[in-house]
Amino acid sequence: MKYRITRTEVPNVLRFMAFFKTVIAKLATEATSNRCNPFITFVLGGPGSGKGTQCVKIAETFRFAHLSAGDLLREEMSSNSENGTMIHDIIKDGKIVPSEITVNLLRKAIHSSGNHKFLIDGFPRNEENRIAFERIVGVEPDIVLFFDCPEEEMVKRVLNRNQGRVDDNIDTMKKRLEVFKKLNLPVIDYYSAKGKVCKINAVGTVNEVFEKVQPVLAALRCIRDDALDIESSSSSSAAAVDAATRYHNRTKHSLTGGYARGPRGLDWANQPNPFLRFLSSPLLPLLHSPPEPHDDSPLYHSVFSSSLPPPQPFSHASISRLLYDSLSLSAWKSTGLSTWSLRVNPSSGNLHPTESHLLSPPLPLSQQQPSSPPFSSSSFLAHYSPKDHSLELRASISPPDLPLHRSLLLAFSSILWREAWKYGERAFRYCNHDVGHALAAAAVSAATLGWDVCLLDGLGHDDLHRLLGLDRSNPPSPDRLPDRPVRGRLPWVESQHPDCALLIFPFGGTPPSVDYAELALALSRLPAMEWLGKPNSLSKDHVCWDVIYKTAEAVKKPPTYGEGFSVNPFHRSPLISPDLYKDMTVRQVVRKRRSAVDMDGVHVLEKDTFYQILLHCLPSGELGLGEKQGKQFTLPFRVLTWDAEVHAALFVHRVRDLPKGLYFLVRNEEHLDRLKSAMRSEFEWERPEGCPAGLPLYRLARGDCRELAKQLSCHQDIASDGCFSLGMVARFEPVLREKGAWMYPRLFWETGVLGQVLYLEAHAVGISATGIGCYFDDDVHEVLGLQGLEFQSLYHFTIGSPVLDKRILSLPAYPGPGIDA
Numbered sequence: 001m002k003y004r005i006t007r008t009e010v011p012n013v014l015r016f017m018a019f020f021k022t023v024i025a026k027l028a029t030e031a032t033s034n035r036c037n038p039f040i041t042f043v044l045g046g047p048g049s050g051k052g053t054q055c056v057k058i059a060e061t062f063r064f065a066h067l068s069a070g071d072l073l074r075e076e077m078s079s080n081s082e083n084g085t086m087i088h089d090i091i092k093d094g095k096i097v098p099s100e101i102t103v104n105l106l107r108k109a110i111h112s113s114g115n116h117k118f119l120i121d122g123f124p125r126n127e128e129n130r131i132a133f134e135r136i137v138g139v140e141p142d143i144v145l146f147f148d149c150p151e152e153e154m155v156k157r158v159l160n161r162n163q164g165r166v167d168d169n170i171d172t173m174k175k176r177l178e179v180f181k182k183l184n185l186p187v188i189d190y191y192s193a194k195g196k197v198c199k200i201n202a203v204g205t206v207n208e209v210f211e212k213v214q215p216v217l218a219a220l221r222c223i224r225d226d227a228l229d230i231e232s233s234s235s236s237s238a239a240a241v242d243a244a245t246r247y248h249n250r251t252k253h254s255l256t257g258g259y260a261r262g263p264r265g266l267d268w269a270n271q272p273n274p275f276l277r278f279l280s281s282p283l284l285p286l287l288h289s290p291p292e293p294h295d296d297s298p299l300y301h302s303v304f305s306s307s308l309p310p311p312q313p314f315s316h317a318s319i320s321r322l323l324y325d326s327l328s329l330s331a332w333k334s335t336g337l338s339t340w341s342l343r344v345n346p347s348s349g350n351l352h353p354t355e356s357h358l359l360s361p362p363l364p365l366s367q368q369q370p371s372s373p374p375f376s377s378s379s380f381l382a383h384y385s386p387k388d389h390s391l392e393l394r395a396s397i398s399p400p401d402l403p404l405h406r407s408l409l410l411a412f413s414s415i416l417w418r419e420a421w422k423y424g425e426r427a428f429r430y431c432n433h434d435v436g437h438a439l440a441a442a443a444v445s446a447a448t449l450g451w452d453v454c455l456l457d458g459l460g461h462d463d464l465h466r467l468l469g470l471d472r473s474n475p476p477s478p479d480r481l482p483d484r485p486v487r488g489r490l491p492w493v494e495s496q497h498p499d500c501a502l503l504i505f506p507f508g509g510t511p512p513s514v515d516y517a518e519l520a521l522a523l524s525r526l527p528a529m530e531w532l533g534k535p536n537s538l539s540k541d542h543v544c545w546d547v548i549y550k551t552a553e554a555v556k557k558p559p560t561y562g563e564g565f566s567v568n569p570f571h572r573s574p575l576i577s578p579d580l581y582k583d584m585t586v587r588q589v590v591r592k593r594r595s596a597v598d599m600d601g602v603h604v605l606e607k608d609t610f611y612q613i614l615l616h617c618l619p620s621g622e623l624g625l626g627e628k629q630g631k632q633f634t635l636p637f638r639v640l641t642w643d644a645e646v647h648a649a650l651f652v653h654r655v656r657d658l659p660k661g662l663y664f665l666v667r668n669e670e671h672l673d674r675l676k677s678a679m680r681s682e683f684e685w686e687r688p689e690g691c692p693a694g695l696p697l698y699r700l701a702r703g704d705c706r707e708l709a710k711q712l713s714c715h716q717d718i719a720s721d722g723c724f725s726l727g728m729v730a731r732f733e734p735v736l737r738e739k740g741a742w743m744y745p746r747l748f749w750e751t752g753v754l755g756q757v758l759y760l761e762a763h764a765v766g767i768s769a770t771g772i773g774c775y776f777d778d779d780v781h782e783v784l785g786l787q788g789l790e791f792q793s794l795y796h797f798t799i800g801s802p803v804l805d806k807r808i809l810s811l812p813a814y815p816g817p818g819i820d821a
Ligand SMILES: Nc1ncnc2c1ncn2[C@@H]1O[C@H](COP(=O)(O)OP(=O)(O)OP(=O)(O)O)[C@@H](O)[C@H]1O
Pocket: 045, 046, 047, 048, 049, 050, 051, 052, 053, 054, 070, 122, 157, 158, 160, 161, 162, 202, 203, 204, 205, 206, 207, 209
């Protein structure tokens, strides 16, 4: 359904306010009607008749989402939720859980699945269940599969099931059979009378029964409609794209359909340690850079708008600076009750999943900057420890082992568990935002040393795995992963997922030549090296959010050595006036960057400052006549190897002399026509007054959109109390289909790089920013008029004047309070 702006004679601003109100009201009341009607199959039969077994096969063959009511209840039971004990007792007694609980679990699972065809296994169990489902979910089943099985066979199967279920014993089984006959058969009769039941004789082997099921399913219209789709995903790359889009859809938050799956409440006892340490590794302490008044880092605006300082040699001192101004701690915070650290590279939720690793040439000893022998005698690979700003040696590498000359290599990996502990299934998105933040932080810091950076993206996932010596801590292969979240002592959940490697080299002159095939061959020899240090354990118990690891596996990058390594020319970012940045140095900006917790709701941003911030968000910077934004030439976007895919839909609340309303920054002008046709036809696409010539900013509609921005960002005031907030809209499915599922994390990296620019810009002009990972995905798309998956909003941000929480004490980064917080 589309929302239309009513064409009346009222002034534009009122008209738009009315439009937003209508949208909010509609979104709030509409549960399912703006989604395409799901195809619902109820799968019924006595206990042990083989419903679950057949559902797994049907789901695999015909791409249904399989929702087992029993499994959802068992999951709820073991999640320590308030209803857990009650559900346990009812299941043990073979009775039926109150309808409201089961139907709500099903409703949430339907909304978060991203599929439109559902097998609802073992539900409805009684008439009350049936009526509640039809009332709450608002649909009737399209078909009911009834697995008819003799009682003795069902008893035999259940008693042999051996899955540790509390109800797989003869006493409960007898009660369940009674409940089935008394309460479940009437539901089957009800649907038989409506002609919806397809009865299947469940006697025979699993495959024999499936032979009977298959023709029934194959004849369904929804299956015939999807047949083309199934064919197109038969190749592994198409299947990987499907896996990425399924994960993406499944982890959407929805204003009316609930939040993506995550833990209910935080398990503080198992909060992952934010500091990975390689115990017993030789340690190289790094130097701490001098703060004001001895701050020797360049002026903030100069690294974007003029050429970089002359390149420094790679040394203990310069590498110390690189890491200090990009990945080290920036402060400790304490409320008295808890103490935690902040880092220069931001992290959604301050959970810091990103780990960094440096491959460096030997760092010679000097009297002023002593280095210990393992670091000075050969090239080495080290893990960076932000807690004490030091390098932990992982392996010494003899020179011919790696064909990298005149360059450093900085690699990132993610401990997915750190984010998943708090955010559950959506965490894979957030980890990748953080990779983007770290990439941009490294690019800016390197620039202050006269160094350029570029992703070594020809390497594949497995190459990075070898580079980081991660072979001993692999997650299980996807087919051995559980098919639902599982809690327990699962040390592999702490393993690092390799993300990317960055080449760092002197700016100017000829960039180093990289022969990917030669490099990959050298990397293949590394696992045989002696690896030092044993990683500390981060939590006692874990939750395996299975879908994260399955998705991480599906979106692994294959090697693309043939494409070669090339570095884009450097372009300046347009500068309206250096005065806007008040002589801030890069170090001042990056080390003072904080995520605002609240915005004041009153500060008005000057228009020039607003335009300047957006000019620094452009990937191509200053261009000649007729050239368009798109190529990533400017700092820090140049670290990325693809053309810009991410745009920004801006909710402008308080910018002097700029009408409030919805605006759009087109960061790749090749996409402009597609964007215009994909978005609401009512949008104005007007260039705002005074907008700098090279800034592709458009006003879509005027009006006060504070309430809308707040609602869309999970009802958070911070999105409405800033001067402006934004949703980063990426070209999505076409990118995955054209290039591969491995672009899925990369789109999030790009949003992280853009987010980092927003953070730095905000601080450089004296205000603040916050990355917002919680927003209602499809409701944002609905407001913009975007349908399908061509464009998706991947990250939100708010920029404004922060309100400081005076109860929080700020402590220096070093030396810290000596705790693992
Ligand atoms: N056709 C079959 N022949 C023999 N064993 C089977 C057959 N189908 C399923 N089984 C086995 O019987 C047991 C019960 O099957 P399943 O769990 O699929 O039944 P169900 O109807 O989903 O049961 P419940 O309602 O108790 O969850 C399992 O151990 C399964 O492997």
